Amino acid sequence: MYYASIGVLSIIIHSILNYDAMRNPKGEERTEARERYRFFLYSISAYYIADIFWGILYENRIVPLSYLDTVLYFLTIGFTVYSWMRFIVAFLRQDNIFSKIFICLGILILISHILLLFVNFFVPIMFSFTSDGQYLPSRTRYISLTLQILLFAFLTVYCLIVTFRVTSYAKQKYHAVCFSSLIMLMFIILQTAYPLMPFYSMGCLIATCIIHVFIEIGVKLEYSKKLG
Numbered sequence: 001m002y003y004a005s006i007g008v009l010s011i012i013i014h015s016i017l018n019y020d021a022m023r024n025p026k027g028e029e030r031t032e033a034r035e036r037y038r039f040f041l042y043s044i045s046a047y048y049i050a051d052i053f054w055g056i057l058y059e060n061r062i063v064p065l066s067y068l069d070t071v072l073y074f075l076t077i078g079f080t081v082y083s084w085m086r087f088i089v090a091f092l093r094q095d096n097i098f099s100k101i102f103i104c105l106g107i108l109i110l111i112s113h114i115l116l117l118f119v120n121f122f123v124p125i126m127f128s129f130t131s132d133g134q135y136l137p138s139r140t141r142y143i144s145l146t147l148q149i150l151l152f153a154f155l156t157v158y159c160l161i162v163t164f165r166v167t168s169y170a171k172q173k174y175h176a177v178c179f180s181s182l183i184m185l186m187f188i189i190l191q192t193a194y195p196l197m198p199f200y201s202m203g204c205l206i207a208t209c210i211i212h213v214f215i216e217i218g219v220k221l222e223y224s225k226k227l228g
Contacts, residue, residue: 004055006198010205011048014041017212033090037215040083044204047076051201061133070127070135071117074144078113080204081148082106088155088177091211092170098158105151109144116140137195145192152185176214180207 015022018041021034050072057066085106089099120126126140159178163171187203 001055001059003059003196003198004052007048007052007055007201010201011045011052013205014044014048014208017209021212021215033087033093036083036087036090040080040087041208043076043080043083044208047073047080047204048201050076051198055198058133058135063129063131063133066133066135067129071120074113074117074126074141077200078110081151082110085151091215092173092177102151102155105147105154109147109151112147113144116144135196141195142192145188149185149188149192152181152188156181156185172214176211180210183207183210 022038022041022045050069054066054069054073057069083106085102089103092099116126124136124138126138126144128136128138130136156178159174159181163174163178166174183206184203187199187206190197190199191203
């Protein structure tokens with residue numbers, strides 16, 4: 001139950017920390033960044049749930065359900081990366097070639113996951129299970145994670161460079177994206193090396209906590225400006 005316990009802890013902290021952002025009360029100002037952030041948070045929640053059940057099902061060697069949950073696991077990762085890129089673009093309020101590249105890469109990862117998982121039903125190109133329930137990652141699983149590593153590395157370097165050209169709260173936002181992307185980069189590398197450890201959940205939790213802190217700082221700054 002160690003694997004599943006990390007997911008349970010992650011979704012509890014995630015839900016408490018982002019309760020206000022995830023709910024949609026009447027009368028709340030609806031902006032593009034807020035809506036994309038909410039979709040991103042729900043994508044993360046879906047991933048945590050899939051990850052929790054994966055740990056439980058795999059430990060009990062329930063192969064058919066483990067297989068289906070693994071499909072959901074990779075599918076929710078695809079949606080998480082896609083929604084993460086869409087939110088980051090809206091959060092940074094940048095409309096340039098790099099913003100389009102990030103969104104296109106997020107779409108590419110999502111579509112590739114969908115296609116690979118479909119093919120995997122017929123040919124185990126992403127993962128498989130032995131008759132006794134052992135999980136066997138395949139080559140395209142490593143390719144997918146490598147693409148995510150390159151994406152987050154690109155995003156980290158881009159935000160780090162831009163911080164030298166912006167000032168005030170914009171610099172803090174780029175720092176938030178830079179640090180959170182760096183965290184995801186490191187934990188995806190660990191997940192690649194250790195498939196049976198919940199490093200991806202750990203990375204998502206820490207990264208969203210970083211973003212949450214900087215969003216709260218931004219809200220306080222905006223409120224201070226209005227009072228001023």
